[in-house]
Amino acid sequence: MSDAGSFPIVAVKAGKVNDFSGKSIGTISTTRLFINPDLPEAHTLREWFDRVGKDSVSQSISKDVLPGGPKNEIRKTVSQIKDEGLGRSDKPDWITVRATISFIKTDTFCYTACPLMIGDRQCNKKVTRVGDARWQCDRCNQEFEECDYRYFLQAQIVDHTGITWVTAFQEAAEEIMEYPAKELYLLKYEEQDDDKFGEIIKSSLFNHFVFRLKIKEELYGDEQRVKVTVVKADKVDYSSESRRMLESISKFCRH
Known part of the structure; x- marks a missing residue:
């Protein structure tokens, strides 16, 4: 129909709005598509398009990445995880959140793991x-x-919008704790x-990270539960975050 003009x-x-590389709309099992629906909103859109929209310059929103941030970084707040129903589609959602560690569960922070190799991967079974x-x-x-000692860190992170539980495994947990899992395990269970x-x-609490x-x-x-896993935890670079916030304010003002 578009090719025909x-x-x-x-x-x-019931579509799914995806923020990967900007905004896009995907389909799930319950999604329905309507072509030229008889709706007031559709008639208004048609009138605008026929009058001025077809001659307007379009702006892509598929790759909206702020300067200074990693490619395809999608910034969200903690409350948006629940409010937007993230993680409930067929594929996982990947987001970046600036937040603070407010609580760390200490009774199951790591486990003893198998060091043997299965093919090219370590077993890691308890x-x-x-x-x-x-x-x-x-x-x-x-x-x-x-044996090996591997993190299974469960913590709460908080920002100005809310709080949520997250799980951090080996590499991400080491970035948070700044100690090897073995060292903490021996300190707690062997040396007591x-x-x-x-x-x-205590020293790991209330530190600011970009997760x-x-x-x-x-x-x-x-x-069914939504699981939030920390893939990477970087200490906040306040200079970089300030530039990001100023850019966001500037873009908001332009609109």
Whole structure:
């Protein structure tokens, strides 16, 4: 129809607005498309297009990246995770949030992992102690003297709009804690130095980060839950953030 020059009005019901590389609209199982629908909004849009819209210069919103930020970075607030229903489609949502660590769960912050290689990847399955000096992996069906220690950090992050739980695994958790998982594990469970362990946890609270988050709905038992995973955590560069905010203000004022 467009090739023939008719330029139809397309209405999308139950579509998914995606912010990857800017704004785009995708479809899910319940999405419906209507061509030239008999709606007041469609008639208004047609009248505008026929009068001035067809001669107007269009502006792409598919690649709206602010200067100084990583390519395809989608900035959101904590409250938008829930308000926009992020993570509830077939594919995960990837966003960037500037927030503060407000709480760290300390009873399950890391686990003992299998160090054996399966092909080109480490097993990383949780292992159990056998006797006083050996560990066993049920997946690999082997015993060994030294295990690995890997983060499974659960924390709350907060910004000016709200609070949410996140999970950070090995590399991202090390960026947050600034300590290897093994060092903290031995401090808590072997040396049982609760005072020093507590001081390290305390020093990791209320630090400001720019979090790269992966958001995806997963099945836990019989319940669907949205899981927020920290992929990367960078300490806030206030100079860069100031430039970003000024650019955002400038773009808002221009519109």
